[in-house]
Amino acid sequence: MQRILELQPELVQALLETFVMIGVAIPLAVLLGTPLGVWLFVHAPGGISPSPRSHAVVSGLVNAVRSFPFLILLIAIIPFTRLIVGTTVGTAAAIVPLTVNAIPYFARLVEQNISQLGIGAVEASRAMGATRRQIIRNVLLVDARPGLIGSITITTVSFISYSAMVGLVGGGGIGDFAIRYGYYRYETAAMLVAIVLMLALVTIVQWGGGRLSRLADKRV
Amino acid sequence: MPMISLRHVSTTFPAARGEDPIRAVDAVSLEIPQGSIQGIIGFSGAGKSTLLRNINLLERPTAGAVHVAGTELTALDGEALRRARHHIGMIFQGFNLVNNLTVAQNVELSLKFAEVSEKAERRRRVAEALAIVDLADRAETYPAQLSGGQKQRVAIARALATRPQVLLCDEPTSALDPATTATVLQYLADVNRDLGITVVIVTHEMEVIKALADHVAVMEDGRVVERFPAAELDREDFAPRTAIGEYLAGGGIRVDRGGRAAADVAAPEQADRPEQTEQTASHDSHQLPEVVG
Ligand SMILES: Nc1ncnc2c1ncn2[C@@H]1O[C@H](COP(=O)(O)OP(=O)(O)OP(=O)(O)O)[C@@H](O)[C@H]1O
Numbered sequence: 135m136q137r138i139l140e141l142q143p144e145l146v147q148a149l150l151e152t153f154v155m156i157g158v159a160i161p162l163a164v165l166l167g168t169p170l171g172v173w174l175f176v177h178a179p180g181g182i183s184p185s186p187r188s189h190a191v192v193s194g195l196v197n198a199v200r201s202f203p204f205l206i207l208l209i210a211i212i213p214f215t216r217l218i219v220g221t222t223v224g225t226a227a228a229i230v231p232l233t234v235n236a237i238p239y240f241a242r243l244v245e246q247n248i249s250q251l252g253i254g255a256v257e258a259s260r261a262m263g264a265t266r267r268q269i270i271r272n273v274l275l276v277d278a279r280p281g282l283i284g285s286i287t288i289t290t291v292s293f294i295s296y297s298a299m300v301g302l303v304g305g306g307g308i309g310d311f312a313i314r315y316g317y318y319r320y321e322t323a324a325m326l327v328a329i330v331l332m333l334a335l336v337t338i339v340q341w342g343g344g345r346l347s348r349l350a351d352k353r354v
Numbered sequence: 355m356p357m358i359s360l361r362h363v364s365t366t367f368p369a370a371r372g373e374d375p376i377r378a379v380d381a382v383s384l385e386i387p388q389g390s391i392q393g394i395i396g397f398s399g400a401g402k403s404t405l406l407r408n409i410n411l412l413e414r415p416t417a418g419a420v421h422v423a424g425t426e427l428t429a430l431d432g433e434a435l436r437r438a439r440h441h442i443g444m445i446f447q448g449f450n451l452v453n454n455l456t457v458a459q460n461v462e463l464s465l466k467f468a469e470v471s472e473k474a475e476r477r478r479r480v481a482e483a484l485a486i487v488d489l490a491d492r493a494e495t496y497p498a499q500l501s502g503g504q505k506q507r508v509a510i511a512r513a514l515a516t517r518p519q520v521l522l523c524d525e526p527t528s529a530l531d532p533a534t535t536a537t538v539l540q541y542l543a544d545v546n547r548d549l550g551i552t553v554v555i556v557t558h559e560m561e562v563i564k565a566l567a568d569h570v571a572v573m574e575d576g577r578v579v580e581r582f583p584a585a586e587l588d589r590e591d592f593a594p595r596t597a598i599g600e601y602l603a604g605g606g607i608r609v610d611r612g613g614r615a616a617a618d619v620a621a622p623e624q625a626d627r628p629e630q631t632e633q634t635a636s637h638d639s640h641q642l643p644e645v646v647g
């Protein structure tokens with residue numbers, strides 16, 4: 135208990151780092167992953183504007199990034215990280231690989247969400263003389279909204295856990311705290327506290343996301 | 355000049371592997387006078403939906419010419435085609451509403467797509483369209499809270515909001531019970547009479563044609579095999595020329611049960627069920643009983 139109190143400032147610091155990493159990486163992933171997911175849906179074979187060749191290329195790229203084990207991706211894109219944030223260590227440097235991984239992750243979820251919607255409203259919109267952009271904005275993204283909120287929740291939860299690995303580049307965060315104290319120094323109590331904090335964080339995100347998604351869903 | 359004219363319209367879908375291409379619409383010519391109601395009837399797969407979708411080029415014909423309100427749609431694409439579609443409403447069997455938008459927002463959608471940019475004007479026209487289908491009081495509800503008939507009325511309002519000249523209907527009542535069907539058909543009749551909108555309705559039920567249409571085209575294998583004024587259906591001595599026309603006009607479902615008489619197998623509780631009463635067309639489904647038949 136004494137030890138926990140001693141470590142309190144570091145714990146708070148770690149929590150803040152997690153908030154920053156997730157708070158930057160997830161909104162960026164949503165901002166960039168949504169258009170990418172929509173693009174994948176629109177240009178898929180059988181989509182509303184098929185272009186199988188470029189779809190195959192982009193889809194392949196998405197799969198490539200997704201299939202990289204996160205730790206390897208973290209190392210592999212170090213030059214890119216330096217280019218973007220000017221450094222390769224620290225929380226800012228950790229945000230880059232997290233975002234790079236989260237964009238295709240979220241894009242796939244967006245694509246899946248949209249393709250689960252019935253084609254009926256799109257048909258009706260085409261008959262009403264809607265442009266492709268209007269159909270995406272006013273119909274597809276509107277009906278996909280509850281699913282998208284669910285996808286943001288899943289992505290956030292996954293990346294809270296991924297962010298534990300960014301200790302490797304000095305990213306910090308609560309997961310890294312658990313590894314440093316629990317794994318390297320055998321301070322079980324410190325590790326347990328960190329894990330409980332992560333569990334609480336994940337629970338809150340999951341609960342809040344579920345609630346928001348239900349509120350947005352007008353299908354029942 | 356007819357409101358809609360199809361000249362030698364054909365639509366061929368590319369062949370699936372190892373199969374012949376599908377000629378869904380085969381050299382159909384049809385003229386639909388302004389202000390009339392044209393019925394198109396036929397069995398599943400006859401090509402009715404494809405022909406209807408040829409009219410607004412939702413499915414571009416592979417051959418032939420389509421004119422609507424004097425404009426050759428088959429000569430248009432992109433922006434020009436989209437603009438032409440603002441004057442052609444369409445409703446569907448599955449209603450095709452946006453579930454996460456309210457009734458009013460759904461209706462407003464067609465106005466947004468038609469680039470009615472002024473918000474106040476859109477609101478006015480939404481109210482006007484919802485009044486036509488007697489759903490003004492449901493403007494803020496979501497589709498999930500409506501009955502099938504009400505959903506179809508929202509779809510009608512959505513199609514009417516842009517004040518189209520033509521309304522295309524693809525089996526608009528096939529998902530509805532007979533009482534609700536009567537209600538929806540009544541609204542279509544009113545729209546046709548009061549607003550002068552030309553209506554094209556695809557169905558596989560002659561009842562619907564009888565109730566609503568001025569002219570009928572019978573389709574089979576992509577071709578219009580027979581056409582006659584719908585009023586003929588009421589004549590005692592009316593005899594369709596084709597077997598399919600006769601079958602559809604005859605109505606009723608015939609099932610071969612291997613020689614067993616229906617009475618032999620009728621369950622007792624079914625046998626003493628009261629006669630189904632004739633449903634009359636009423637204007638508002640709220641007043642109709644929920645359960646039919
Ligand atoms: N997009 C498509 N691609 C390939 N074949 C199609 C397509 N749309 C329709 N067809 C085929 O064209 C034929 C006519 O279909 P259509 O949907 O027009 O018939 P329908 O008369 O409307 O039938 P239903 O009463 O079942 O709605 C069918 O054989 C169908 O399988």
Ligand SMILES: [Mg+2]
Nearest residue numbers: 402403404524
């Ligand atoms: Mg059909």
